[in-house]
Amino acid sequence: AQRVTQPEKLLSVFKGAPVELKCNYSYSGSPELFWYVQYSRQRLQLLLRHISRESIKGFTADLNKGETSFHLKKPFAQEEDSAMYYCALSPFQGAQKLVFGQGTRLTINP
Amino acid sequence: EPEVTQTPSHQVTQMGQEVILRCVPISNHLYFYWYRQILGQKVEFLVSFYNNEISEKSEIFDDQFSVERPDGSNFTLKIRSTKLEDSAMYFCASSRLGQDTEAFFGQGTRLTVV
Known part of the structure; x- marks a missing residue:
């Protein structure tokens, strides 16, 4: 079975502090991992995907296959980062x- | 920038009634999806649709649900006889064909459902 776990429902940090949003997954194959973000009153949109290895809006995420994790990190949080963040898995490339x-x-927090 | 458009934004219906939720995907996209999110719960995959047929569906997507692309632009989700537990936010998404699985x-x- 495929499962994605984000252990923290709520996370509050001060502006300028580092941010880490945790994501663990359960899947026996080689999935693609994504972070989607939903800002207030906006639609769900892709933030980044592991296959592209990009840094978007200062966020990075590294796929750790040993720990089956894909944590999202940003060294210095900004107020505009306040949003709902979803980790997502696609079972295989092209799924x-x-x-x-x-x-x-x-x-x-300011 | 092209966007996926859904109508209506809010629909109230009586239990047992049929509802049709409408979506206009991005015009050059070939895969279409429906997801739902019950209040306080995860976003859940319902169905994907390609080349005028369902390519994958979840166990949630039972005989009460159907999808259609009636006119080459709209993509609809029909729930035949709504139940209270169908109350949720329903999201439509689309993506380009191939290895690009970014969903819009x-x-x-x-x-x-009341």
């Missing part, structure tokens, strides 16, 4: 479904 |  975690609501 | 999501339709 046409996403399995989502519960989501973490990140609040950046 | 609509704003969602909040379905309330």
Whole structure:
């Protein structure tokens, strides 16, 4: 079975502090991992994907196959980072479904 | 920038009634999806659709659900006889064919079954 776990429903940090949103997955194959973000009153949108190895808006995420984790990190949080963050898994490259975690609501305090 | 559009934004229906949720995917996308999110729960995959047929569906997507692309632009989700537990936010998404599995999501339709 494919499962994505985000252990923190809520995370609150101060502006300028480092941020880490945790994501663990359960899947026996080689999945693709994504982070989606939903800002207030906006639609769900892709933040980054492990296969592209990019840094988007200062966020990075490294796939650790040994620990089956894909944690999202940013060294210095900004107020505009406040949003709902969802980790998601696609069972294989080209698969046409996403399995989502519960989501973490990140609040950046001024 | 092209967007996935969903209508209506909010639909209230009585239990047992049929509802149709509508979506206009991005025009050059060939895969279409429906997801739902019950309040306080995960976003769950319902169905994917390609080349005028269902390519994958979840166990949630039972005989009460159907999808259709009636006119080459709209993509609809029909629930034949709604139950209270169908109350949720329903998201439509689309993606390009091939290895690009980035899904572009609509704003969602909040379905309330009373």
